[in-house]
Amino acid sequence: MGMQVNAKEILSLLYYNRDVVDFLFGNRDSVTVNELLSREDITAEQYQKLVAHDVLYEHQQVVGLNDAVIAMFEDFMEIGEVTPSFINDYINELKRNIRYYQEGNEYRFLRSIKKYLKRIGGAISKEIIKLQKNVDDTYKNEGNYRIKLQKLEDYRLKRDTIIEFINRANEMIDETRKLFELTNDLELYGIVSSLRNILIENLDYLIEIQTDITDYINKIQFQLDVYKKAQHIKEIKDHGQLHYKTNFKEVVLGLNPLGFNGVKSPRTKISVEFLHTDDGYMLCGRIAEKYKITRLMARRLADKLPANFKDHRVEAFVKLDTQTLLEKFLKQNKNLFEFLMDFKFPKSLGNVTFEERVTLFVEISMEFDKQLDFKFTLNWYDFEDDKKQKRKIGYTLILPKKVKEKKAA
Amino acid sequence: MDIKLPKQTHDIFAIMARGHFISSNGTKDGMNRLYDIINEPENFENLQNYFGVIKYRIERGNNFFYFSKVDEINSIVEKKLETFEKYIDIIDLFASMDNKITIGSRFRTGALAEECNANVRLKQKLQKIPLYRSETLHNKVREICDLMSRDSFLEREDEASETYKVLDSYAYLLDVINAIAIYEEGGTTEGTAGIIYN
Numbered sequence: 001m002g003m004q005v006n007a008k009e010i011l012s013l014l015y016y017n018r019d020v021v022d023f024l025f026g027n028r029d030s031v032t033v034n035e036l037l038s039r040e041d042i043t044a045e046q047y048q049k050l051v052a053h054d055v056l057y058e059h060q061q062v063v064g065l066n067d068a069v070i071a072m073f074e075d076f077m078e079i080g081e082v083t084p085s086f087i088n089d090y091i092n093e094l095k096r097n098i099r100y101y102q103e104g105n106e107y108r109f110l111r112s113i114k115k116y117l118k119r120i121g122g123a124i125s126k127e128i129i130k131l132q133k134n135v136d137d138t139y140k141n142e143g144n145y146r147i148k149l150q151k152l153e154d155y156r157l158k159r160d161t162i163i164e165f166i167n168r169a170n171e172m173i174d175e176t177r178k179l180f181e182l183t184n185d186l187e188l189y190g191i192v193s194s195l196r197n198i199l200i201e202n203l204d205y206l207i208e209i210q211t212d213i214t215d216y217i218n219k220i221q222f223q224l225d226v227y228k229k230a231q232h233i234k235e236i237k238d239h240g241q242l243h244y245k246t247n248f249k250e251v252v253l254g255l256n257p258l259g260f261n262g263v264k265s266p267r268t269k270i271s272v273e274f275l276h277t278d279d280g281y282m283l284c285g286r287i288a289e290k291y292k293i294t295r296l297m298a299r300r301l302a303d304k305l306p307a308n309f310k311d312h313r314v315e316a317f318v319k320l321d322t323q324t325l326l327e328k329f330l331k332q333n334k335n336l337f338e339f340l341m342d343f344k345f346p347k348s349l350g351n352v353t354f355e356e357r358v359t360l361f362v363e364i365s366m367e368f369d370k371q372l373d374f375k376f377t378l379n380w381y382d383f384e385d386d387k388k389q390k391r392k393i394g395y396t397l398i399l400p401k402k403v404k405e406k407k408a409a
Numbered sequence: 410m411d412i413k414l415p416k417q418t419h420d421i422f423a424i425m426a427r428g429h430f431i432s433s434n435g436t437k438d439g440m441n442r443l444y445d446i447i448n449e450p451e452n453f454e455n456l457q458n459y460f461g462v463i464k465y466r467i468e469r470g471n472n473f474f475y476f477s478k479v480d481e482i483n484s485i486v487e488k489k490l491e492t493f494e495k496y497i498d499i500i501d502l503f504a505s506m507d508n509k510i511t512i513g514s515r516f517r518t519g520a521l522a523e524e525c526n527a528n529v530r531l532k533q534k535l536q537k538i539p540l541y542r543s544e545t546l547h548n549k550v551r552e553i554c555d556l557m558s559r560d561s562f563l564e565r566e567d568e569a570s571e572t573y574k575v576l577d578s579y580a581y582l583l584d585v586i587n588a589i590a591i592y593e594e595g596g597t598t599e600g601t602a603g604i605i606y607n
Contacts, residue, residue, distance in 0.1 A: 140434065143514045223511045226583040227504035233589060234501035237494065247590045252493045253486060255585065256468065256477035259428025259560060260489050 005053060013053055014069070017046065024056070024065045025073055032061050075126070082131045082158050087165040090120045091172065098176055110183060117191050120169055121198040127162055128202050131155060132209055139216040149220055156213050159206055166199050166206075322360065326368050329400060336372065336398035337361055337381060354383055358393070365398055373399040414455055415446050421456065425476040426465070429561035430578030433472040434513065437564055447474050470584070472577035496582055498538045499553055505531055512579050518554055518571040522547040 005013075014021055019041045024031060037044060050056040055066050074080030094116040101109035135155050142148040173192060180188055233246065242248050255261075274280045329339050340361050345352045365372060375397035385391050415421075421443055424431055433444040446452055447467065457467050464479040503510040506524060510516055525531040525546050532546065540552045554573050557563040562579045566572045 140513055143516075144508050145511060145514075146508075220511075222587075223583060224509075226587050227500070227509060227511070229589075229591075230497065230500045230504050230583075230586045232591065233586065234497050236591065237497055242494070242497075245592055247592075248493070249490060251585060251588050251590075252490055255489070257428060257430070257475045257581070258426065258465075258478060259430075259475075260492060261428075261478070261485065 010053070010055075013050070013055060017042065017050060017055075020050075021055075021065065021069070024063065025070065028070070029062060029064055031063050033058060033063055034061075036063050078126055078129050079133065080130060082127055082134060082155070084127055084158055084161045084165060087120060087123045087127065087162065087169075090116050090123055091165060091168055094120065094172065098172075098179070102179065110185065110188065114188055114191055117188075117195055121195045124162065124166060124169075124202050125198060128205055128209070131158060131162070132205075132212075135209060135213055135216070139219075145220060145224070149217065152213055152217050152220075156210070159209055159213070163203070163206055166203055169195070170199055322364050322367060325360065326364055326371065329364075330371065331400075333400065335375075335379070336365065337379070337395040340364075341381070361395065365396070371401055373401045375399060414459055415449075415452050417443055417446050418456065418459070421447060422460070424561075425467070425474065428476070430470075430473045430475045430576070430581065432561070432564075432576035432578045434574070435561075435564050435576050435578075436566075440564075444472075444474065470578070471580045473581065475578070475581070493585070495538070495556075497586075498534075499557065500582060500586065502531065502534050502538070502553075505534060510575060512575050512577060514575045515566065515572055518550045518573070519547060522550045525550070 020036070020039070023039070024036075033047075036042060037047060047056070051058060055069060056063055057066060058064075071080070094113060097109050097112040097116060100106075101113060135152065138148060138151045138155070142151060173196065180192060233242070233248075236242055236245050252260075270280070270283075275284065325340075325343070328343075329336060332339065334342070340357045341354075343357075365374075377397045378394045379397050381393050381395060383391055383393060420438070421431065424438075424440075424443070431440055431444050431447065433441055433448075435441055435444070447456060453467065453469075460467060460476070461479075466477045466479055468475050468477050502525075506521070507528075508514075510521075522545075525535045535546055535549055538549065538553070540549055551571070554563055554565070554571075558565055558573070562576055562582065563573045564576055566574050
């Protein structure tokens with residue numbers, strides 16, 4: 001049992017810890033003690049205080065709000081489980097108070113009678129709203145179809161219970177009409193007639209809910225039946241008889257959704273003007289990205305030149321010069337490989353290494369193959385590699401085209 | 410012709426012209442909102458007239474919409490039949506699960522694969538569905554889910570856990586199944602209505 005407290009203390013306790021209470025109300029039955037204590041808005045001390053006051057309870061490391069607190073919130077928000085028993089309690093209370101009043105015509109009993117009459121009306125309306133919400137929620141969100149069916153059946157029972165209570169309330173009003181008339185109390189008269197209206201209205205509403213429940217159950221049943229049929233069809237299909245034992249073909253060919261008929265979504269070409277706008281530029285960029293089209297890749301400003309860009313110049317120069325080299329080569333009669341090995345490059349290029357010369361050989365032979373005479377014979381060239389070791393490299397004999405066949409020197 | 414159109418007309422067209430369904434319980438790209446917009450009687454009529462000009466028709470199902478084309482030519486008969494044969498395989502698998510996957514169901518691909526792995530019957534079913542890649546059961550399940558999401562019957566709710574939700578448009582497939590007539594002597598299936606072999 002928690003400590004003795006009064007309403008004000010509970011209120012201030014709840015208010016002081018309102019964030020925690022709200023958090024726990026939103027995450028019922030899923031928050032562990034550690035999780036809760038890791039929050040910034042509660043200390044271990046505060047937690048102990050809440051537990052001591054029975055606002056929180058702890059069960060196997062899981063923290064929950066006191067059911068009474070949850071019930072209070074749910075009551076106000078008209079959510080939560082349907083609890084028709086409240087109506088029953090009120091009806092019984094009403095009965096008791098009527099009995100007292102019949103014994104001794106005291107005003108205090110009349111006041112209670114009024115109170116419970118009002119409460120019955122309120123409770124019935126509230127329960128029915130909850131019922132409707134729960135039925136919808138179950139149909140839409142309950143993933144397990146067996147439980148879904150059971151839950152819907154349960155709600156059907158609860159609906160029946162509420163109807164029964166409405167009838168009982170009605171009967172009671174009828175029975176005690178004489179008594180109420182005797183009191184000559186205008187307020188009581190008003191309460192009773194409004195309760196009557198509420199009862200009639202809610203009875204209509206319940207019939208609607210009943211239709212909904214039946215409808216939902218039927219839909220689930222339909223799905224189950226269709227599933228059974230699907231399994232049957234699958235069996236037929238597995239036996240290779242789908243097209244002979246069923247009208248599968250006719251049915252499927254008659255279907256009209258676009259997606260199944262190969263209808264492509266209509267394509268419109270983008271206007272050139274649009275492509276010149278900023279949006280068009282972005283679009284081009286995205287498309288280029290998607291299909292890896294370099295042509296469409298947005299050309300941006302070049303990066304800053306690196307400080308050592310001069311070192312890379314040699315390579316760039318040699319690459320660019322192949323055309324001139326070729327012309328010089330065509331004017332003489334050495335084969336291409338030897339020509340390149342012996343060629344005196346301009347001094348500004350510095351020392352052109354063996355590897356670079358080989359690269360040039362390959363480059364020229366590939367790029368200008370039309371103007372070259374490939375002999376398809378292998379010649380050998382001796383050279384020293386970086387480690388001063390003697391090595392041999394084989395190369396294709398390539399001569400200038402206009403020159404007649406001539407053996408390498 | 411001056412028609413007052415909802416401002417989401419473009420979005421609606423973009424989805425449905427691709428051959429996709431708009432379901433009331435879909436959440437991606439505000440699908441449920443689009444559904445509500447089409448479902449408004451005034452909007453529905455206006456959109457119907459508007460799209461009618463380019464020969465598209467909005468078709469209404471139970472909690473979903475889709476496009477059909479007026480005077481379309483049935484050009485891809487083979488492919489259409491093939492697609493639905495695959496759907497039959499998939500629906501049969503969903504129907505045979507212990508916890509049947511149907512409209513509104515949520516499931517994780519991992520859990521589905523696990524169940525198939527534990528149950529020989531399901532395992533066989535899954536393995537026999539003709540798919541492109543997928544050596545493992547889990548990959549097969551993934552591929553099925555991809556396929557069904559592409560056709561807008563499923564929606565991936567959570568990337569990390571690979572949780573999928575079955576959309577209302579799935580009812581369309583069930584309607585198709587329901588429409589297929591089986592020619593057989595004697596109504597042997599009548600008595601067992603509601604019970605599914607598992």
